[in-house]
Amino acid sequence: MRKKFIIGNWKMNQDLSSIESFFSNLSISDCQSETWVSPQAVHISTLLDKAKSAGKSFFVGAQNISEQEGGAFTGENSASAVKDLGATFTLVGHSERRAIYKEDNQLLNKKLKMALAHDLVVIFCVGELLEERKNGMTEAVLKNQLTEGLKDYPQDDLSRSRLMIAYEPVWAIGTGEVATPEQAQEAHHFIRRFLSSDLDLDGTNTPLLYGGSVKPSNAEGLLAQPDIDGALVGGASLKGEDFSQLAQIASKLMK
Ligand code: PGA
Numbered sequence: 001m002r003k004k005f006i007i008g009n010w011k012m013n014q015d016l017s018s019i020e021s022f023f024s025n026l027s028i029s030d031c032q033s034e035t036w037v038s039p040q041a042v043h044i045s046t047l048l049d050k051a052k053s054a055g056k057s058f059f060v061g062a063q064n065i066s067e068q069e070g071g072a073f074t075g076e077n078s079a080s081a082v083k084d085l086g087a088t089f090t091l092v093g094h095s096e097r098r099a100i101y102k103e104d105n106q107l108l109n110k111k112l113k114m115a116l117a118h119d120l121v122v123i124f125c126v127g128e129l130l131e132e133r134k135n136g137m138t139e140a141v142l143k144n145q146l147t148e149g150l151k152d153y154p155q156d157d158l159s160r161s162r163l164m165i166a167y168e169p170v171w172a173i174g175t176g177e178v179a180t181p182e183q184a185q186e187a188h189h190f191i192r193r194f195l196s197s198d199l200d201l202d203g204t205n206t207p208l209l210y211g212g213s214v215k216p217s218n219a220e221g222l223l224a225q226p227d228i229d230g231a232l233v234g235g236a237s238l239k240g241e242d243f244s245q246l247a248q249i250a251s252k253l254m255k
Pocket of ligand 1: 009168172173174175176211212213214232233234235236
């Protein structure tokens with residue numbers, strides 16, 4: 001049976017009081033799905049502490065790390081520092097990093113290798129713009145992001161399952177416009193095949209996540225698709241109730 005993952009991307013949201021209320025409304029103890037959350041880096045420890053005292057089990061990660069090992073890079077967070085705090089994963093290449101902070105595939109490839117070198121699982125994000133989908137370029141865009149972003153993937157890492165790919169069509173992120181289950185499945189199937197056939201990676205066992213306006217009302221159709229192993233969730237991951245419902249939907253599909 002394949003595992004299903006619900007991964008919250010809190011972006012630059014949640015203060016101490018909303019984190020408190022997230023935990024009071026979290027109900028995931030009977031879920032078999034895995035629940036992961038990436039808060040702002042300053043709250044990684046807060047989340048780990050709260051989860052422990054609330055007796056909740058989930059993994060905590062970063063939304064971004066520096067491509068540099070350490071040194072004079074004011075304002076950056078190193079992979080080793082987030083790992084030290086107890087983070088187990090990081091996102092790399094979220095579309096907001098690509099669009100707002102102009103992170104290109106070459107830089108993202110360095111971040112990927114830095115994260116792996118510090119034993120963090122990497123959720124590598126890819127996805128096309130609306131314009132690109134309309135022009136029939138979706139597969140070409142994904143190919144390019146994967147080929148350049150995963151270039152020279154460390155071979156000794158292959159057996160350690162530390163890579164996940166999140167397919168997040170940019171037009172569906174934060175817009176309320178979700179890809180149909182068929183559109184999402186088609187892209188995921190393409191990614192899975194491409195990882196194995198062109199990049200010599202383990203497409204079969206690499207978890208593939210869908211992201212873009214996932215919420216409890218549309219999650220089941222998406223998560224039931226054969227090549228969708230989970231969801232990367234922004235807005236609907238901020239409230240404990242919605243996040244728990246998503247975890248329960250994913251858990252039910254594992255049975
Ligand atoms: P959304 O964000 O669920 O709010 O669309 C998803 C993401 O940015 O990862």
